[in-house]
Amino acid sequence: MQNKLPLYLFLSLLLLLILATAALYMGVYEFEKHSFFEIFKALINDDNSISESDKFVLMDLRLPRIVMAILIGSALSVSGTCLQGMFKNPLASPDLIGITSGAILLGAITIVLGTHIKPYIPEVFHFSLLSIAAFLGALLTMTIVYRISTSNGKTNVVVMLLSGVAVTAMAFSTTGFLIYLSKEEELRDLTFWNLGSLGGATWTKNAILAVVIVVAFSFLITKGKALNAMMLGERDAQHLGIPVEKIKKRIIILTALLVGTCVAFSGNIGFVGLIVPYILRLIFKSNYHIILPMSAVFGSILLLTADTISRTIAAPSEIPIGILTAFMGAPIFIAILIRSKKSM
Amino acid sequence: MLEACKISYAHKKFSILENIDVSVNYGELLVIVGPNGAGKSTLLSMLANEMKHGEEPITFKKKTFEEWDQKELPLHKAKFSQQNSNDIPLTVTDVVMMGRYPYFNSVPHQTDLDAVMKSMEETDVLSMKDRDYNTLSGGERQRVHLARVLAQLENNIAHKLVFLDEPLNNLDVLHQHKILHTIKNFTELGNTAIVVLHDLNLAAQFADQVLLLKKGKIVSHDKPEKVFTKEIISKVYNFPCTICLNPVNQNPLIIFGT
Numbered sequence: 001m002q003n004k005l006p007l008y009l010f011l012s013l014l015l016l017l018i019l020a021t022a023a024l025y026m027g028v029y030e031f032e033k034h035s036f037f038e039i040f041k042a043l044i045n046d047d048n049s050i051s052e053s054d055k056f057v058l059m060d061l062r063l064p065r066i067v068m069a070i071l072i073g074s075a076l077s078v079s080g081t082c083l084q085g086m087f088k089n090p091l092a093s094p095d096l097i098g099i100t101s102g103a104i105l106l107g108a109i110t111i112v113l114g115t116h117i118k119p120y121i122p123e124v125f126h127f128s129l130l131s132i133a134a135f136l137g138a139l140l141t142m143t144i145v146y147r148i149s150t151s152n153g154k155t156n157v158v159v160m161l162l163s164g165v166a167v168t169a170m171a172f173s174t175t176g177f178l179i180y181l182s183k184e185e186e187l188r189d190l191t192f193w194n195l196g197s198l199g200g201a202t203w204t205k206n207a208i209l210a211v212v213i214v215v216a217f218s219f220l221i222t223k224g225k226a227l228n229a230m231m232l233g234e235r236d237a238q239h240l241g242i243p244v245e246k247i248k249k250r251i252i253i254l255t256a257l258l259v260g261t262c263v264a265f266s267g268n269i270g271f272v273g274l275i276v277p278y279i280l281r282l283i284f285k286s287n288y289h290i291i292l293p294m295s296a297v298f299g300s301i302l303l304l305t306a307d308t309i310s311r312t313i314a315a316p317s318e319i320p321i322g323i324l325t326a327f328m329g330a331p332i333f334i335a336i337l338i339r340s341k342k343s344m
Numbered sequence: 345m346l347e348a349c350k351i352s353y354a355h356k357k358f359s360i361l362e363n364i365d366v367s368v369n370y371g372e373l374l375v376i377v378g379p380n381g382a383g384k385s386t387l388l389s390m391l392a393n394e395m396k397h398g399e400e401p402i403t404f405k406k407k408t409f410e411e412w413d414q415k416e417l418p419l420h421k422a423k424f425s426q427q428n429s430n431d432i433p434l435t436v437t438d439v440v441m442m443g444r445y446p447y448f449n450s451v452p453h454q455t456d457l458d459a460v461m462k463s464m465e466e467t468d469v470l471s472m473k474d475r476d477y478n479t480l481s482g483g484e485r486q487r488v489h490l491a492r493v494l495a496q497l498e499n500n501i502a503h504k505l506v507f508l509d510e511p512l513n514n515l516d517v518l519h520q521h522k523i524l525h526t527i528k529n530f531t532e533l534g535n536t537a538i539v540v541l542h543d544l545n546l547a548a549q550f551a552d553q554v555l556l557l558k559k560g561k562i563v564s565h566d567k568p569e570k571v572f573t574k575e576i577i578s579k580v581y582n583f584p585c586t587i588c589l590n591p592v593n594q595n596p597l598i599i600f601g602t
């Protein structure tokens with residue numbers, strides 16, 4: 001099974017590539033030239049054979065959005081898988097345990113209070129300001145939830161989920177309050193955040209996301225063996241030479257970074273970190289050595305598909321992507337609850 | 345090979361271990377026995393470097409655990425714990441393969457696969473290698489983890505050390521003896537085993553040295569025939585007993601009750 005991992009990865013990457021190409025064609029705007037090969041060729045040669053609108057839709061709307069779906073889907077589902085390994089429970093996903101909400105809480109405060117300083121700083125730092133706030137929110141919630149729910153390496157699942165509910169309630173009430181205080185432009189930002197959307201994709205955001213993902217993945221993706229061993233219990237994992245404390249700390253910081261950045265750029269897109277590992281577990285059992293790298297690809301596939309549906313199903317308007325992921329995620333949440341009813 | 349001085353442990357002012365000195369030699373099978381709450385598992389945990397002990401460091405092969413290279417250490421020592429994690433959604437082979445994690449990075453080598461097969465054979469779990477771990481009974485799970493620990497120490501290093509915390513729980517007679525023979529063979533190769541057992545007769549049959557604990561203190565640490573005497577055992581266990589010679593293997597035979 002373990003030897004086949006490269007094959008599985010290759011096949012799923014191929015699937016992702018096909019889906020991404022298909023997604024380029026989908027949408028309200030129809031390209032004048034129907035072959036992308038021609039368009040790209042024209043772009044590279046920089047001749048004037050393609051219209052400005054074709055160029056704009058492709059390079060500034062569709063492509064950045066597709067890339068963003070791929071990046072955010074991957075980041076969210078890998079952080080979900082890592083958290084599940086650390087909490088030793090398939091219900092631990094960034095949204096259910098309140099990490100997303102924590103990021104939204106601090107982010108929303110930054111949106112409203114940050115307007116006073118925003119005009120004075122360049123665009124790159126706008127994103128960073130929001131990202132840093134969201135990251136801190138995520139990190140803070142993660143630390144609190146972990147401290148409350150885990151003692152001696154064992155997680156109380158009920159407490160874990162309830163602390164998530166508590167943080168979500170706090171974030172919900174605060175954003176509700178902020179909506180009353182905010183001006184029109186901030187209001188738009190806040191609503192966009194609460195529902196989640198990839199509509200704001202730009203190359204700058206993608207670049208920041210890509211850097212964060214490369215940094216986080218280079219540590220996390222290879223930790224499948226460690227997460228497997230931690231299923232034995234943390235002491236037994238230590239006897240196998242796994243530096244458990246160090247790995248847990250890194251998982252906390254890096255998943256907070258991933259979730260914080262995703263929330264800063266795309267708002268509240270829920271359940272990705274729950275759905276993807278759940279499906280992979282059905283196929284590969286809980287072998288993190290396989291499902292961790294696979295979740296990076298399947299997260300992209302899921303979010304890309306969901307985003308393409310969200311912008312085509314009710315065209316020309318767009319339904320928020322968070323609705324679609326929650327629509328898939330909630331039944332899976334219930335399914336896991338029924339399954340693990342006895343062990344809770 | 346393993347030396348520890350003045351091990352003490354207290355939990356909320358309630359003393360569990362007091363000033364215990366232990367040293368174990370190469371090729372020795374040390375069995376720790378004692379009534380409930382004597383501190384057997386705690387002592388084993390301390391010796392295996394699972395929790396903070398007193399000020400005096402424990403030395404393993406003349407080095408403290410802190411001085412050891414943390415990547416090297418798992419090849420020299422392993423521990424079998426009383427299992428409390430019951431949810432591991434993997435196959436039996438996957439669980440046993442975890443014992444080989446210190447040896448490979450991403451893909452297991454042929455030696456790893458061989459070691460897994462060999463240890464599964466020794467603990468009689470080869471026939472269930474593709475089954476889900478979660479569908480196994482208590483005794484079968486126990487044997488899977490024993491196989492994992494054996495696989496971990498399957499290498500060419502001399503003088504390895506294994507800690508086993510009540511490895512015979514839930515096992516039937518056949519497997520109790522089979523496991524103890526495996527441990528005995530392991531120590532006869534110059535390795536060391538420290539085992540917590542409940543069954544005094546099995547301890548008498550297999551141990552080189554017996555450490556008898558009561559209420560966190562060492563009552564006796566000696567050869568089995570010196571420890572298992574009528575006076576010591578009936579006093580420590582607070583129950584009358586008779587000790588005679590086992591007619592089959594000439595070891596002390598402990599019979600409780602009058």
